Amino acid sequence: MSDLKEHVEHIVYTIENGLSYEDAGQEEEAQERGLEVTDPIDGMDYLMDALDIQFIVNGNKEYLGARVLVAFGGPNIWIDTLNNRVEGAWWRDKATVYYDRDCMDIDDALRELWECN
Numbered sequence: 433m434s435d436l437k438e439h440v441e442h443i444v445y446t447i448e449n450g451l452s453y454e455d456a457g458q459e460e461e462a463q464e465r466g467l468e469v470t471d472p473i474d475g476m477d478y479l480m481d482a483l484d485i486q487f488i489v490n491g492n493k494e495y496l497g498a499r500v501l502v503a504f505g506g507p508n509i510w511i512d513t514l515n516n517r518v519e520g521a522w523w524r525d526k527a528t529v530y531y532d533r534d535c536m537d538i539d540d541a542l543r544e545l546w547e548c549n
Contacts, residue, residue, distance in 0.1 A: 482501065486498060
């Protein structure tokens, strides 16, 4: 299995199973909120490290989904919430893995960000 596919599968695992503040390197955020570092982060916390967000909307500007850039420059990896998949590319190597559940509610956080615009 390629390193790219492993990286994409790791992101899918994270989306489906969540991360703790400690795993995400956000121990200070947990302490500021009076939470344990072992508590799970939510979608907004996950998006704090997003490199770019492309919103997907319909003709009425209603939110449908988004693409979130979570790695850039080797490889480039996007989370696509419209199609529930993670896509990675590095030169000619490409990997796409679908996910079944969004444990951190990343899509809901993205919808909230869009609706605040």
